[in-house]
Amino acid sequence: MALSRRISEHRPVIVLLVIVALSLVSMAGGKRAGFIGEGVRIAVSATSYPFLKAMKSIQGAAGYVTGLVFSYNACRKEAETARRKLADAMQYAVQRNELLQENHRLRQMIDFARTEQRFALEAAEVIESFKGATVTIDCGSLRGIAESMCAVTENGVVGIVTRVGPFSATVVTLRNAECRIGAMIARNRVRGIVQGSGSDISPYCSMNYIDMKDDVQPGDRVVASPESLFPTGYPIGRVVAVHETGSLWKSADVEPAVNPYRLDEIFIVRETAPSADELAGPTPAEPITATLPDDRPLQERLAP
């Protein structure tokens, strides 16, 4: 009875001693999580999980709302910076594509210049184009360009040089009505003259002065004839339609091999190697035999 009374009187001290003793024993064991701790830890994790999730959500929402208010200027600057970078990137992409295409074209030109040994070619860049009928190139007389030189690409005939300055020259193309080129049908060598239409609407030029009896069919390849300034057999275009005019001549619509609207670089043919006919020279003519007047007397000429 006295013991229980004494215990009751000193209960706080006893509780303290028990707690201290248990704590010291637990710490002396050095275990951070025993079987009790593990169970309690699981319970703590389970109970604290909703709190942690709620706190994260509230923090996120609060950060978003305060960001709307306080970070407005920063966001605007960031958006402007991003927009500027996007514009730069797009410009860069466009420039890159342009360079790729130019690279592709120049490679084709180099291949053409290497493989085509018949001509001495001068590469030129188109610096101005007037409706595709007249183009101005960036080389002139200082680089050996002269009037009536032929302008070509690796695909075919472009036109003729008409005006030459020191640093530039003008080429009339197959869109121009003033451009006339001696041509022939590659299949049967039927001759004609290809002339620019001069029209902004029609993409075709016409091949005129075809004999009405000659055979010309749509799809025939039209090439430069030996009489033209251009190298013989160089492609001009393709026949798309034949027109019977009811006269001695007929004409044909020819789709040019080169679209003058799409020209960026061209070649000027400075010199053409002589053809085999030219190298062989003219065929020897019949010996000229002059018949002198017979001045013998009539008796002598008629005598047996």
Place this chain on the structure above:
Amino acid sequence: MRKNLLWAVVVVATALLQTTWLDAIRLQGVLPDLTLLLVLYFAMFHGEERAMFTGLLGGLYQDVAGNALLGHHILCHALIGFWVARLARRLITEHPAVKAGIVLMASVVHGTLYTGIQYVQTPDMSALQTIFSTVMPGAFYTALVTPLVFFVLSRALRFDEEAFQGGQTP
């Protein structure tokens, strides 16, 4: 039974707050110790037994949640709760500043005790630096929020205030 349940809920909720949401008011790496405040509140107003059991439950929660050695927080809380309860019996004033001063002193002692035990376990730590850089600012921060926390606790527990009075044990 009801008062014990309410007490347990308050202790666990405070420990939860201490280990989760309280990070939001961390200043320069220093946090107020709400569990300690709860222990001190019960020590000052409800006697040493209630304070020690609060320290036991809250400390257990903190030890588990903070992956500390089991008993580290419990020992510190129980000792501080007992000591402050004994001290509070001799108080003849209810002035909040006095309570805040007691909380400041108790926090410093608690932090020093905690650091001392930690130093015994890991002697290579810098105990003095920890006391000056963490314990002292933490104690000041805890003392600063004392009026608010005590007010909230008195409001939350006012329905059972009479039942709590008299140092009844859980």
